[in-house]
Amino acid sequence: MQEFIQAIESAIVEATGLEAGSFSLEKPRKAELGDFAFPCFLLAKRDKGNPAKIAGELAGKLNEALDGIEAIATGPYLNFKVDRGDLARSILNGVLSAGEAYGNSEVGQGKTVVIDLSSPNIAKPMSVGHLRSTVIGAAIQRLHDALGYKTVGINHIGDWGSQFGKLVAAVDRWGDTVDLEGDPIKSLLALYVRYHEEEENDPVLQAAGRAAFQELESGVDGHVRAVWRKLTQLSMEEFNRTYARLNVSFDEVRGEAFYEDYLEPTIQRIVDAGITEESEGALIVSLKEFGENVPPCLLRKSDGTTLYATRDMAAVFHRYELYHFHRCLYVVGGDQRLHFQQLKYVLQRMGLDWEDRVEHVAFGMMRLPEGKMSTRKGQVVFLEDVLDRAAEEAGKIIAEKNPDLEGAAEIAEQVGVGAVIFNDLKRERVKDIEFVWSEVLSFEGDTGPYVQYTHARLASILRKSEAGALEGTPDYAALAESAPLLLALGQFPGVLEKAADRAEPSELTQYLLGLAREINSWIAANRVLGQEPGVTTARLQLVDAARIVLARGLSLLGVAAPDSM
RNA sequence: GCGCCCGUAGCUCAGCUGGAUAGAGCGUUCGCCUCCGGAGCGAAAGGUCACAGGUUCGAAUCCUGUCGGGCGUACCA
Numbered sequence: 001m002q003e004f005i006q007a008i009e010s011a012i013v014e015a016t017g018l019e020a021g022s023f024s025l026e027k028p029r030k031a032e033l034g035d036f037a038f039p040c041f042l043l044a045k046r047d048k049g050n051p052a053k054i055a056g057e058l059a060g061k062l063n064e065a066l067d068g069i070e071a072i073a074t075g076p077y078l079n080f081k082v083d084r085g086d087l088a089r090s091i092l093n094g095v096l097s098a099g100e101a102y103g104n105s106e107v108g109q110g111k112t113v114v115i116d117l118s119s120p121n122i123a124k125p126m127s128v129g130h131l132r133s134t135v136i137g138a139a140i141q142r143l144h145d146a147l148g149y150k151t152v153g154i155n156h157i158g159d160w161g162s163q164f165g166k167l168v169a170a171v172d173r174w175g176d177t178v179d180l181e182g183d184p185i186k187s188l189l190a191l192y193v194r195y196h197e198e199e200e201n202d203p204v205l206q207a208a209g210r211a212a213f214q215e216l217e218s219g220v221d222g223h224v225r226a227v228w229r230k231l232t233q234l235s236m237e238e239f240n241r242t243y244a245r246l247n248v249s250f251d252e253v254r255g256e257a258f259y260e261d262y263l264e265p266t267i268q269r270i271v272d273a274g275i276t277e278e279s280e281g282a283l284i285v286s287l288k289e290f291g292e293n294v295p296p297c298l299l300r301k302s303d304g305t306t307l308y309a310t311r312d313m314a315a316v317f318h319r320y321e322l323y324h325f326h327r328c329l330y331v332v333g334g335d336q337r338l339h340f341q342q343l344k345y346v347l348q349r350m351g352l353d354w355e356d357r358v359e360h361v362a363f364g365m366m367r368l369p370e371g372k373m374s375t376r377k378g379q380v381v382f383l384e385d386v387l388d389r390a391a392e393e394a395g396k397i398i399a400e401k402n403p404d405l406e407g408a409a410e411i412a413e414q415v416g417v418g419a420v421i422f423n424d425l426k427r428e429r430v431k432d433i434e435f436v437w438s439e440v441l442s443f444e445g446d447t448g449p450y451v452q453y454t455h456a457r458l459a460s461i462l463r464k465s466e467a468g469a470l471e472g473t474p475d476y477a478a479l480a481e482s483a484p485l486l487l488a489l490g491q492f493p494g495v496l497e498k499a500a501d502r503a504e505p506s507e508l509t510q511y512l513l514g515l516a517r518e519i520n521s522w523i524a525a526n527r528v529l530g531q532e533p534g535v536t537t538a539r540l541q542l543v544d545a546a547r548i549v550l551a552r553g554l555s556l557l558g559v560a561a562p563d564s565m
Numbered sequence: 566g567c568g569c570c571c572g573u574a575g576c577u578c579a580g581c582u583g584g585a586u587a588g589a590g591c592g593u594u595c596g597c598c599u600c601c602g603g604a605g606c607g608a609a610a611g612g613u614c615a616c617a618g619g620u621u622c623g624a625a626u627c628c629u630g631u632c633g634g635g636c637g638u639a640c641c642a
Contacts, residue, residue: 024582026584030586033585039584039585044622051622121642161641161642163642291568292567293566293568294638298639300640303640307640307641307642334570334637335637336636336637337568337569338568338569339637339642362570364571365635367635394604401602401603401604402602426577426578427578427579428579431571431578432571432636439591443604444604445590445604446589447590449604450604450605453602453604454605456602457601457605464601506579510578510579510589513579513589513590514579520605521607523606524597524606527601529601
């Protein structure tokens with residue numbers, strides 16, 4: 001498809017003297033108008049003329065220059081229509097020869113992208129809120145992989161901080177009242193909740209919590225550390241089960257504890273940069289120069305321990321030194337905007353020119369109809385339950401519509417989990433999501449299962465076709481009416497680039513929904529099997545190409561594409 | 566108070582580096598399984614693009630202000 005765009009653009013450059021790259025072609029309002037559009041307003045401004053008249057004159061010139069592409073003036077627009085046979089040949093050959101690699105490119109060659117994703121907290125169950133970071137981050141990583149970047153997905157586990165002192169204190173006090181080994185996460189959650197209920201009126205408990213964290217940070221490998229290690233191990237075992245279901249893996253799983261040995265050197269480095277100061281007993285970096293009300297970045301509390309910001313500073317230095325990243329993406333909720341802004345401000349004050357490669361990929365909150373989720377208040381929906389219920393619903397539908405399906409249980413899991421993932425990636429990531437069961441469990445309309453179903457239908461047609469039908473001589477003219485679908489397939493590579501650049505997986509989900517809609521209409525109107533051999537071959541090629549793009553798109557999102565369901 | 570994010574159909578959302586009559590899904594109503602999968606297809610109804618100014622030949626899109634919602638605002642993460 002790129003070849004047509006280039007041909008048109010260079011013909012326009014030739015005919016008008018506009019600079020290449022100073023304009024770009026648009027998609028016509030309606031498919032009947034043409035395949036590509038060039039609005040003539042810019043030219044009208046430059047030449048102080050009437051845009052409609054200019055379009056008319058230009059059409060004449062371009063029709064002489066272009067071969068196999070017709071230029072049609074429609075009012076102030078100049079629309080281009082590629083010869084139907086050429087369009088089908090070019091796009092289908094492009095997709096079919098690349099196969100599963102269609103859409104991949106080399107634009108990221110030699111560049112490294114570090115992605116910080118998921119980052120659950122030890123000792124707390126994963127809620128549907130953690131789903132967002134995991135699923136968005138993993139999709140962004142796969143998109144960059146497809147574009148040739150070297151990617152490093154890091155799961156920055158929340159395994160450090162004062163709450164672990166509290167947790168150790170709670171385990172010490174009440175550990176034998178819960179079943180830590182049998183059901184670790186729920187037990188730890190219960191202890192965590194109990195600690196917060198009782199600490200307010202119990203200074204001894206408060207002191208025990210603080211002391212435990214101080215011991216943890218001091219590096220002493222004693223009782224506190226042993227308990228902490230146990231909690232971490234038990235939690236990770238549970239998390240890994242969920243990651244397996246979501247089909248997500250990480251290149252590095254590094255808790256904040258990993259940066260323990262880097263904390264002092266990091267603080268020293270920032271002190272050496274001459275930008276720190278003492279304030280109210282704490283070590284801070286003032287950020288007043290970025291705004292009167294920008295709060296300072298705290299590196300060390302008055303009691304000597306470090307903070308979240310200290311550990312993130314250590315992590316970003318470590319990552320830069322290790323990878324010299326081209327981008328470092330933090331897939332973290334929008335409620336932490338200020339934190340990442342401060343981190344970037346500190347880097348800026350240090351005069352580090354790679355500061356702008358650090359990006360906070362913020363996403364909206366997941367909330368319940370009754371309000372904000374809160375683990376402590378028990379106002380949460382656990383991810384495991386959502387996945388279970390979705391798979392169960394999918395299983396029921398399969399039992400009803402396709403009772404003889406082989407491997408039904410596995411496919412129910414793929415459809416159920418796929419629905420959950422797709423639903424999360426469907427809208428722009430900055431938007432808050434209200435968690436509504438009926439929406440998550442919906443498998444019709446703009447949903448993952450709709451796209452999966454479309455894929456399965458195409459796979460079914462291919463299965464039923466005669467051997468060799470795909471390799472016959474295609475009659476591409478028979479696809480004259482299929483231009484919108486062909487053009488949609490041609491857009492796929494561009495969609496991947498845009499989605500990766502913007503770190504916005506919804507670019508891809510929205511594209512796939514549109515493509516699936518286009519395909520379903522097309523199937524209803526064009527019978528594939530049992531036509532003239534040339535016609536069947538051409539349509540079968542289109543079916544195969546569409547199937548490839550849907551499968552590839554879904555896999556980039558982390559959603560399975562079963563051949564039947 | 567201050568800062569940031571969001572505001573498009575009854576609901577959930579596309580469209581936002583300005584361009585042709587603002588598009589989907591859900592829900593509602595009406596059609597379509599002697600024909601490759603009805604988790605589908607076709608059609609109808611539904612909009613002062615929060616409001617008010619401004620920039621422009623042209624604004625849902627850019628700028629300013631107002632309102633509404635969310636998040637954050639130094640020793641939690």
